[in-house]
Amino acid sequence: MKFEFDINYEEIKKLVEQIKQQVTPSQKDRERLKEIENIISERLRRRGLKFILGGSYARDTWLPEDADIDFFVLFDPALGSDGIGKKGLKELEEVVKDLNYWKNYAEHPYIEGMLNGIKFNLVPCADVPPGKWITSMDRSRYHNEYLLKKLNPELRGEVRVFKKFLKSNGLYGAEIKVGGVSGYLSEVLAVKYGSFVEILKNIVAWEQGEVVALEPYDYDPKKVFTTPVIILDPVDQxxxxxxxxxxxxxxxxxxxxxxxxxxxxVKYFAERQPVPEDRTSNNVVMISFKAPDLVEDIRWGMYYKAEEAVRNAFKNSGYRIIRSTVSEYDTWVTIAVFLEFDKRNFEIRSGPSVYFPENVIKFLKSHRYVWVENDMRLYSFEPGKYVDAKDVLASLKINPINWGVPAGISKNFSEGFVYRYSELEGSSLYFKSAKNAFASLFETLAVDSNK
Amino acid sequence: MKFEFDINYEEIKKLVEQIKQQVTPSQKDRERLKEIENIISERLRRRGLKFILGGSYARDTWLPEDADIDFFVLFDPALGSDGIGKKGLKELEEVVKDLNYWKNYAEHPYIEGMLNGIKFNLVPCADVPPGKWITSMDRSRYHNEYLLKKLNPELRGEVRVFKKFLKSNGLYGAEIKVGGVSGYLSEVLAVKYGSFVEILKNIVAWEQGEVVALEPYDYDPKKVFTTPVIILDPVDQxxxxxxxxxxxxxxxxxxxxxxxxxxxxVKYFAERQPVPEDRTSNNVVMISFKAPDLVEDIRWGMYYKAEEAVRNAFKNSGYRIIRSTVSEYDTWVTIAVFLEFDKRNFEIRSGPSVYFPENVIKFLKSHRYVWVENDMRLYSFEPGKYVDAKDVLASLKINPINWGVPAGISKNFSEGFVYRYSELEGSSLYFKSAKNAFASLFETLAVDSNK
Structure with missing residues (x-):
């Protein structure tokens, strides 16, 4: 089913031009980055290291607001994945030992550093031909090669506008925290569809199980992947x-x-803060706890598992969840749950059919109030095990691992604070993450009523 | 599946004897009824009316606490059902015109009267052989004939004990209000199973769809009836x-x-008042209204329909009902609903899949807060249409017929009072029916914990 509607191309074109102006790096921006590039490149060369510049800087698709420079440093594949991870990283540490740097890892370890306010990454990878990947970073140089061939200045501008659109709406980045569109994918889509407006049109039209490919492929991706859309990497189909x-x-x-x-x-290119309503604040129950000292993907994976545990605990206690969220700010994490009702007094229990006397006797013995409804089953009620929604979280704190909160944050979770948003004190250390969480519960896709 | 358990026959026998003593009419009781029987019989005979004494009095299975005398007066079947209803009733009114009497009807009209504190019924019916029924009352004399042949003094005692058991637990009476076991059926079961304890044993053992018959039958009752138990009338299979x-x-x-x-x-032979807990009173929402001036079966049919309408209204508003009930006292009726939670603040709304742009646009336009969950559907929430459970009933009062409240009581319903039990004032006119309703919500079958 294709959806047809009038698109005002003129208006979009004007808007796109306007955004392009905003997101194209200035000469000064470029010079600042070039300087860092030169410094690091010189150091790598001095140590005889072979490297390739990658990422959005290399391809000139970066946004001024989050510029960084990626160096993919090529090591002998004979070292193996672990060897590159260890020896390679050690070598690279030597390169930056006098700088402000730290070790980081996604699937593979690498070095992050900061120089004159510009972030740079030194990523060790194996010097292999396409398809012979040893580390998860080996593809990157070929991504770079591929895109450099396909992109032109016009397309680069469209990529920037699309990235800005994604970023403004919290959709940018493949990291677990966001679960969104990576920079590389943004560029692949631009190459595929040719412009910002065509990218959007195609995204709207994507059917369930749509396969998007730039290059020919010789298998059925639908048999391999079950994602709602399948986008093949042109460098590794x-x-x-x-x-x-x-x-x-x-x-x-x-x-x-x-x-x-x-x-x-133009509002789609600006970060918008939802304005939560006050009357909701009593129905939002939160737990705020100290963030663990773990890398982002690891800890966010844990936060989402903990959020799931919290949801399950509420469901088990008979609450209905409208929406839940996780927010992190500085060293605090907040999991917030928005509930249909804020206090649950009783819980209905359905018992056996009256045709099973053994079960009837068991149910009668273990319940205080028992009656029969027209379905010929026994029923009872009990004071809600957790009368107050806060008690659900308080109870979860006692043994969070049992509920599915990952071990790595269970202690933090146990030491967290439980409260309704309405009870939040402005002076709390965790105020900002709680406020963000509350706001994100009331984020909306609804169109303005005056449109 | 037969359920086996130890029965202390000795203890039950002792208890049954004790109850029998209580429920056997005294000589004085018998004399009081005999006197009324004689007076009415004499009047009927004087007018040349052919009649048969029926019911529990005729069969000596009555309980002293609710003695009444039934006279089945036989009319010429040529009059037809309507003729017997009109002419027969007129004739009978002549019989009792100087007494305290009133017209009543179940399926068919009859006369109720009161003499020296004893109720008597004059029921016009057709003088027909079995199976040639003209009015719904024609079977009764054959019921009487059948049971008089089958009952003996020992069995009569067992019937009384069973009736007392039923009565004490609100299970006695086929009228719509109770929907329980009639006097006649009690006697049929006693004839079938031979004693009070055997009746109970068999009732426990009845399977879903069990067919109980005293006489041979030549069809498959399961194809005709879908009741959980089918008990064939020995007089009309x-x-x-x-x-x-x-x-x-x-x-x-x-x-x-x-x-x-x-x-x-012995407690199973005494009416027990449930003792509701105070903490529940805020979760019990009620409507009390004036009872309509209609015969019992008619108005109770309406009450139950109204109760269903009330349940539906709460379900529609997202509430979860634990239990509901109707109570009538004097001229007041109370419908009471016991809810899991007393205030509902928000309602979650699920919208279309993101794959249907037309529907997406519609949903976005009509909702203020919209987001997407992992099932790729839109969601929204709205302030609960009825924030307060009382508002559900208040709204129902505006147009009760639309919700299924029968027209015959819709005006009474509309003029009713809506309140939480916790707000009930002791001085209210409707206090007693409300109190009864509240108590019946907390009636329980649970066994005592100290047993």
Missing amino acids: KRNLALAIKNRVLGKLKVLALNFLKSPD | KRNLALAIKNRVLGKLKVLALNFLKSPD
Whole structure:
């Protein structure tokens, strides 16, 4: 089913030009980065290291607001994945030992550093031909090669506008925290569809199980991948670039693309703060705890598992959840749950059919109030095990691992604070993460009523 | 599946003897009724009316606490059902015109009267052989004939004990208000099973769809009736005596019979008042209204329909009902609903899949807060349409017929009072029916914990 609607191309074109102006790096921006590039390149060369510049800087698709420089340093594949991880990283530490740097890892370890306010990454990888991957970073140089061939200045501008659109709406980045669209994928889509407006049009039109490919492929991706959209990596057709995208993020992207095409507006390129209503604050129950000292993907994986545990605990206690969220700010994490009702007094229990006397006797013995309804079953009620929604979280704190909170944050969780948003004190250390969580519960895709 | 358990026959026998003593009419009781029998019989004879004494009085199975005398007055079947209803009733009014009497009807009109504190019924029916029924009352004399042949003094005592058991637990009477076991059916079961304890044993053992018959039958009752138990009328094998029994009443009877056999106790022969807990009173929402001036079966049919309407209104508003009830006292009726939670603040709304842009746009336009969950559907929430449970009833009062409240009581319903039990003032006119309703919500079949 293709959806047809009028698109005001003129208006979008004007808007796109306006955004392009904003997001194109200035000469000064470029000079600042070039300087860092030169410093690091010189150091790598001095140590005889072979490297390739990668990422959005290399391809000139970066946004001034989050510029960083990626160096992919090539090591002998004979070292193996672990060897490159250890020896390679050691070598690279030597390169930056006098600088402000730290070790980091996604699937593979690398070095992050900061120089004159500009972030740079030194990523060790294996010097291998396409398809002979040893580390998860080996593809990157070929991504770079591929895109450098396909991109032109015009397309680079469109990529920047699309990235800005994603970023403004919390959809940018493949990291677990976001579960959104990576920078590389943004560029792949631009190459595929040719412009910002065509990217959006196609995203709106993607059907369930849509396969998006730039290059020919010789297998059925639908048999391998079950993601709502499958986007093949042109550098490695067996790889699905949409694997990291959460369903709800893709859904949000589809709705936002639709909204924008129907009513283009500059607001889609600005971060918007939802304005929660006060009357909801009593129905929002939160737990705020100290963030563990773990890398982002690891700890966010844990936060989402903990959020699931919290949801299950509420469901088990008979509450209905409207929406839940996780927010992190500085060293505090807040999991917030928005409930249909704030206090649950009783719980109905359904018992056996009256045709099973053994079970009837058991039920009668273990319940105080028992009666029969017209379905010929016994029923009872009990004072809600957790009368107050806060008690659900308080109880979860006692043994969070049992409920599915990951061991790595269970202690933090246990020492967290439980409260209703309405009880939040402005002076709390965790105020900002709680406020963000509350705001994100009331984020909306709804179109303005005056449109 | 037969359920086996130890029955203390000795203890039950002692208890049954004790109850028999209580429920056997005294010589004085008998004399009082005999006197009325003589007066009415004499009047009927004087007018040349042919009649048969029926009911529990004729069969000596009556309980002293609710003695009444039934006269089945036989008219020429040529009059037809309507003729007997009109002419027959007129004739009978002549018989009692100087007495305290009133017209009543179940399926067919009859006369009720009161003399020296004893109720008597004059029921016009057709003088027809079995199976040639003209009015719904024509079977009664054959019921009488049948049972008089089958009952003996020992069995009569067992019938009284069973009736007392039923009565004490609100299970006695085929009228719509109760939906329980009629006097006639009690006697049929006693004839079938031979004693009070055997009746209970068999009731516990009844399977879903059990067919109980005293006489041979030549069809498959399961193809005609879908009641949980089918009890054939020995006088009319096409008739199912269990048709009037509500499922929940039968279920309650099965559970009570089981309870009693496991732990015989005199308390099963006394009316018990449940003691509701105070903490529940805020979750019990009620409407009390004036009872309409209609015969019992008619108005109780309406009450139950209204109760269903009230339940539906709460369900529609997202509330979860634990239990509901109707109570009538004097001229007041109370429908009471016991809810899991007392205030509902928000309602979650699920919207279309993101794959249907037309529907997405519609949903976005009509909702203020919209987001996408991992199932790729849109969601929203709205302030609960009825924030307060009382508002559900208040809204129902505006147009009760639309919700299924029968027209015959819709005005009474509309003029009713809505309140939480916790707000009930002791001085209210409707206090007693409300108190009864509240108590019946907390009636329980649970066995005592100290047994």
